[in-house]
Amino acid sequence: MTIKRETLRKDFPILDRKVNEEPLLYLDNAATLQTPNQVLKKITEFYQKSHANVHRGVYTLAQEATQAYEQVREQVAAFIHAANAHEIVYTRSTTESLNLVASSFGELVVQEGDEILLTIMEHHSNLIPWQQLAKRKKAILKYVPLTVDQTLDVHAFKQQLTEKTKIVALAQTSNVLGVTNPVKKLVELAHQQHAYVVVDAAQTVAHHALDVQDLNVDFLAFSGHKMGAPTGIGVLYGKSELLKAMPPIQFGGEMIENVTKTTATWQPAPWKFEAGTPNIGGVIGLGAAIDYLNHLEMSWIAATEKKLMMHLLPELQKIEGLTIYGPQTVERHEGIVTFNLAHIHPHDVATGLDMLGVEVRAGHHCAQPLMAALGVESTVRASLSFYNSIAEMDRFVYALKMVKEFFNHESE
Amino acid sequence: MSLNKLNLLYRAVVLDHAQHPHHKGEISQVTQKVTLHNPSCGDDIQVFICVAQNQISEISFEGQGCTISQASASMMTDVLQGNSVSQALSQCEAFFALTMGKAIAENQKEALGDAAVLGSLAEFPMRIKCATLAWHAAKMALEGTLK
């Protein structure tokens, strides 16, 4: 794989296209990251040269495909510093990973009257599975609120943790506030109360190096498509002994050991959770995406995105009538900034920006309880990535000012 | 960079309706009311109607939203007020067709009044839901009166 930081934009041909006759300025990287050529090439090569089903055939092709599929598991384990590749379960997405933990592990450990502790900044995918589990089990769902500076209230977190807390589920990085939570410390606190910790790393995995052993999390979920892999492949990391105890929730081919007319036994983890033909092409793409990020180096990615945010945030703060949600300091901001312009609906802002080639997200960002806590229905969100440039940040600010002027002028 | 294309969507009449909506607020006599939710932005819109002898004697709406949803709701109340239930239902259908870029008869277009300018939405497919929400609520309310 040849990758040069200086020319990396060439790896993403989509960045050269036009939108509404303007050069594309893609600022919805938190929704999904664009896919580099190297990943696409790897997938194509796989289909052209080694495609076969995995864990089934005894022939050469099947063996090659199985080997490639399992090798990526090693790669994922190394990427997030898992102790063992068997702690890596392939899923469809973060959403499916979190549902798997809630339906299998949650079902196992949560009883009536127990507590599940979430934060108010959770994405719906790390909220509804727990909400529904709590309903089924008659367990109590609790939410850690925000502080006045709109970051996680660690003090309240401590207070809400009790000996009844069985599971703590939280985002490592908020997809709205752009803030990263002090996961290591929170895990320590949770473990003191013998609670298990489930971390949604969807917004962290492509931006910071992850070390699940250092964080000491029990489970961690992320999606390939937010790190340059195709859609439809995700990961659940779980500690060996926990995965071992968990029952499978999907049944079928690949996941069994022996089947009779009335009984069945399972493969060990992680395979018992991977029923049916998996997304093999997606796994290959995930491996290539990890290669890509590793070549750039996670520390370089983090520093590059920080530089962009250091440029962008103060410029946004200068715009009159613009309210930024989440922390106001660059230090606590990842490459995500969520805001509103006074008297202009987020959808109108996003349509205006779109006309100028700038693609941002408007809506509730799958975090309605958070929107309610912020006192808004919806917001605009811009999220950057390592392939964005300082010039693009300037162009975004300029476009935003034009949109603001358009609507303010029109309303006079 | 230019915002010319925006003028196509945000015509003066659209902005005017959004800033000074007609028939906003609950009416005193309500025979049907329907609330609909726009899942993409979280906005709610409520439509109130008063129907007597198959005739809409009054119609109004309530709720916050984007320029398009507010303007469209306001235009809708102007269009449907005073019409028979069946006439209003066919106007809703004509509006749905128009925003989806389908051709509708000239007289149908005329009957849509100011709302006819929202035909430009066909160029902004992501925003069609914003415009049609109030009309869907009205349609449900009207169908409710037929039961």
Ligand SMILES: Cc1ncc(COP(=O)(O)O)c(C=O)c1O
């Ligand atoms: C914080 C967070 N959690 C979970 C998800 C869900 O990811 P996916 O839709 O890939 O399952 C997202 C992205 O949409 C996210 O930003």
